[in-house]
Amino acid sequence: MLVLHASVLHAQDMVADNMLLFQRSEGGWPKHYEERAIDYKRIYNEAEKASIKDEHNRNDATIDNKATTTEIRYLLKAYKKENNPAYLKAAEKGIKYLLEAQYKNGGWPQFYPDLSSYRHEITYNDDAMINAMNVLYDLTKKTDDFDVVDSTLIPKANKAIQRGIQCILKTQIKVKKQLTAWCAQYNENTLQPAMARKFELESISGSESVGIVRFLMKVENPSPEIKNAINSAVQWFEKSKIVGYKFVDIQDPTQPKGRDRVLIADSTSVIWARFYDIDTNEPFFSGRDSIKRKKVSEIENERRTGYAWYGTWPKELLEKEYPKWLKKNS
Numbered sequence: 001m002l003v004l005h006a007s008v009l010h011a012q013d014m015v016a017d018n019m020l021l022f023q024r025s026e027g028g029w030p031k032h033y034e035e036r037a038i039d040y041k042r043i044y045n046e047a048e049k050a051s052i053k054d055e056h057n058r059n060d061a062t063i064d065n066k067a068t069t070t071e072i073r074y075l076l077k078a079y080k081k082e083n084n085p086a087y088l089k090a091a092e093k094g095i096k097y098l099l100e101a102q103y104k105n106g107g108w109p110q111f112y113p114d115l116s117s118y119r120h121e122i123t124y125n126d127d128a129m130i131n132a133m134n135v136l137y138d139l140t141k142k143t144d145d146f147d148v149v150d151s152t153l154i155p156k157a158n159k160a161i162q163r164g165i166q167c168i169l170k171t172q173i174k175v176k177k178q179l180t181a182w183c184a185q186y187n188e189n190t191l192q193p194a195m196a197r198k199f200e201l202e203s204i205s206g207s208e209s210v211g212i213v214r215f216l217m218k219v220e221n222p223s224p225e226i227k228n229a230i231n232s233a234v235q236w237f238e239k240s241k242i243v244g245y246k247f248v249d250i251q252d253p254t255q256p257k258g259r260d261r262v263l264i265a266d267s268t269s270v271i272w273a274r275f276y277d278i279d280t281n282e283p284f285f286s287g288r289d290s291i292k293r294k295k296v297s298e299i300e301n302e303r304r305t306g307y308a309w310y311g312t313w314p315k316e317l318l319e320k321e322y323p324k325w326l327k328k329n330s
Contacts, residue, residue: 015040016078016087019071021052023090026113027097028061028068037065059114061097064123068094069131076145092150095139098132099156103188106160106167108132110185110196118185118196122167125184125196130211133164137218165219165226167191168212172229173204173278179232180281181209193278198288199303204281206240206272209233210313217325227329234322237314240281242271247296247310261305263296271310285309 018040022029031037033052044052063069072094079087101112107122108129109115123129136157139146171191173180183193184205193202213233216226246269252260273283277292284292287299296309 012084013078013082013087014043016075016082016084018042018044019075020086020090021049023071023093024055024059024061025057026059026061026100027093028063028101028112029071029094030055030058030060031062031065031067032060060111061113062111062119063098063101063108063128063132064110065126066131068097069135072098072135073144076148079148080145088148092153095135095149095153095157098135099153099160101132102160102163103167104163105170105188105191106163106165107171107186107188107191108164109188118194120188121194121196122171122186122188122191123184123196124182124186124205124208124212125200127208127211129164130215133161133215136161136164137215165216168216169225169229172233175278175281179229180204180236181206181233182212183278184208195290198290199286199299199307201275201284201286201290201292202278203275203284204236204240204278205274206237206276207274207308207311207313209237210317213317214321217321222329230322230325234318237272237318240272240276241314242273242283242310243269245269245310246271249305255301255305257301257305259305260301261296261309263310270315271312272314274307274309274311 019029022038024030061068072091075087075091078084079091102108103122109120110123110128111119138144139149139157140154140161171186172182173193181204183203184200185194185196186192187194195201213230216222216230219226244265244267245263246266247261247263249259249261251258275284276282277284282294284294285296285299286292287303293299296304
């Protein structure tokens with residue numbers, strides 16, 4: 001008689017299984033394994049699995065680089081496909097982690113429970129806080145596979161979203177009595193723009209502000225305050241666009257790695273800077289010396305080629321999403 005192993009009878013998802021392996025005791029996930037981004041598609045040997053399990057209680061869970069929110073979403077899809085209750089349980093534990101990590105004022109730190117260095121700051125950088133809020137939003141709407149999640153988490157998610165929105169409204173930067181957009185990170189006590197890494201100074205962000213506006217536009221029956229926040233940010237995007245240039249990679253044998261990234265003229269291009277000076281609204285750039293420079297060519301090649309100093313982040317928002325929202329909410 002043929003005897004089938006349990007794993008044969010119940011197909012498993014290797015990526016999801018690896019996510020179970022890496023989940024921290026707090027419920028969130030780290031972003032690195034052995035100083036590299038975690039590869040969930042990799043087959044880990046028994047010794048590696050043992051070492052990963054030994055790190056179960058580490059306090060390095062984070063929402064940076066889409067960590068934790070990516071795992072929650074994937075595990076829910078895997079649960080609906082494989083019907084493995086461990087996947088659902090892990091996803092729900094991840095959601096509880098997001099709820100636990102939120103500050104009372106509505107912001108989220110980049111890491112939790114490790115609040116050392118700049119990890120304690122309220123972090124919009126790379127859409128960290130917005131990714132967390134989008135997970136909770138989908139839970140409250142029971143969309144994108146969240147219909148299988150324990151419904152008792154929905155009221156908590158709703159409260160967390162409302163606190164998050166209040167934090168967003170309070171942190172929108174006002175210059176000369178005019179609302180603009182947002183900094184990438186804030187002091188969690190004063191709600192003032194804050195510096196994170198050496199090259200991430202206090203500023204108005206041409207990138208992170210886009211995700212914030214997109215979230216606000218999802219709010220049903222938006223209050224006058226939310227409408228004003230959206231309209232003001234869009235006005236700032238329009239005011240701050242840079243017409244006639246693009247930021248491109250080029251080959252340059254004189255540089256350390258044989259390449260460079262430069263700003264060149266292009267009459268068809270519209271871009272935005274990553275960072276704008278809060279007082280002057282002029283784009284600025286900084287290397288690891290934390291000194292503000294007016295030209296990207298003035299910072300070191302390693303930072304010039306290793307960071308998104310310019311981009312087209314608000315383009316779709318301005319051309320398609322905002323007009324559609326405005327038509328609905330005017």
